[in-house]
Amino acid sequence: MAYRRPRGTRDYLPEECEERRAVLEGLREVFELYGYGEVVTPAFEHLELLVAKAGEEVKEQIYWFEDKAGRKLGLRFELTTPIARIVAERPTLPKPIRFYYIQPVWRYEEPQRGRLREFWQAGVELIGVKEVWGDAEVVALLVNALRRVGLSSFKVHVNDRRVAEGLLSWAGIPRHALGDALRAVDKLERRGAEYVRERLRELGAEPGKIEQLMDILTRSELAELAEMDLGSEAREGVKSLEQLMEELEEGYGLADYIKVDLSVVRGLDYYTSLVYEVKVSGAEGLGSVAGGGRYDDLIELVGGPPLPATGMAIGVERLVEALRAQGALSRGRGRRGVIVIPVNAQYRRDAIRVAEELRRRGVSAVVELTGRRLSTALEAADKRGFRYAVIVGGREVESGLLTVRDLEKWKEERAPLSSVASMAAQ
RNA sequence: GCCCCGGUGGUGUAGCCCGGUCCAACACGCCGGCCUGUGGAGCCGGAGAACCCGGGUUCAAAUCCCGGCCGGGGCCCCA
Structure with missing residues (x-):
């Protein structure tokens, strides 16, 4: 065989395309029901833009190259930054802005289960609403999109970075180690409590507080947090998580799909407060099927006006995999034509x-x-x-x-x- | 980048541990004949793999050893 497809890519034959298209159309339908408008952005952007918010290390994951004029360009590896660029370029767009996209992205990583070098994301961005009800709309839209395409037994695990950081500081983690500590906490589910405990100790947590911290992380009870002295930032975070839960319950009736989980952190550095991931039971090995959060600084960072924003992205291939695992795909619709x-x-x-x-x-x-x-x-x-x-x-x-x-x-x-x-x- | 597992026709496998009987077998798929306007079948036939590449051991290697390449899974990170 002379050629095979590049590592981490996939081919879709008609049967699979049909399967995928049904999912994509379902998502699109819900996005549009909420009044979001589609945007399409270039496959490649100036490398500088892509690196802007994520930091140099992410550069390792970007497919980048120089064009014939010597410009450094890179394939987009997510859509939030290109959309922030669009908004920064057009400061007079009427607010709030509601955009959605369904497009491929590229990441230079080692492929494995649920991880490809080329994959599609379907997501939305709500720009210009700083209050928690903006977040609630996006989370509700996410839940309803997933329900629409037939996904079941999933939960959105929500957290607030300010809370996580407040807790870690409270436990004695020095400021410079917060990033590492957050990453350690993020592994609670994967690696287990023992691993997290050990890492936190190494990073400078007070031994006396580690147990209590672990307990709080595991149980994720907001009421308890409200009574602790975690500093004003974290207090704000707790308050907004409470409001978010209330909004989702009272406005959307979706409380069953949401769960506070103080161990969810997420890697991308641009999130400023709310962060969340969708976890599907029975498909844990896939990683999270969708994720999102609030990024109030990003648009200004890429040269636009200060604009609060919140958004989410669904990993299309992972979603399809999860649906397949649940037997929820309408495959082979019988004889036709x-x-x-x-x-x-x-x-x-x-x-x-x-x-x-x-x-x-x-x-x-x-x-x-x-x-x-x-x-x-x-x-x-x-x-x-x-x-x-x-x-x-x-x-x-x-x-x-x-x-x-x-x-x-x-x-x-x-x-x-x-x-x-x-x-x-x- | 690191760790583990694997690499036999288009696909899925058998053979590998216990070298020769393998010019590599089976199933499915593909093409055709039986069948010149109708057998969701059956039977028959055909195309298609020098067993990932290179080196080594041996009288002899798909089978053993080493290296490389490729693929899958895990770490990391994330969708």
């Missing part, structure tokens, strides 16, 4: 005319072009999953009545083209 088979080469043009007429009437029709004998052609048509075979030969041409074989019932009848069309249209 018509194949028109000329009885022999002499009737090929007649068959083509019949097919064209069917197509004019909105019926998907294929002409048997191989010249294989009728019985073989019928057998092949059956295997390929056609619903009807229309046989065209001398008898049909003379009488004007087509021979139609229902490949599902394996029954045959004579009928005029118009009724073949209406049969097949159903």
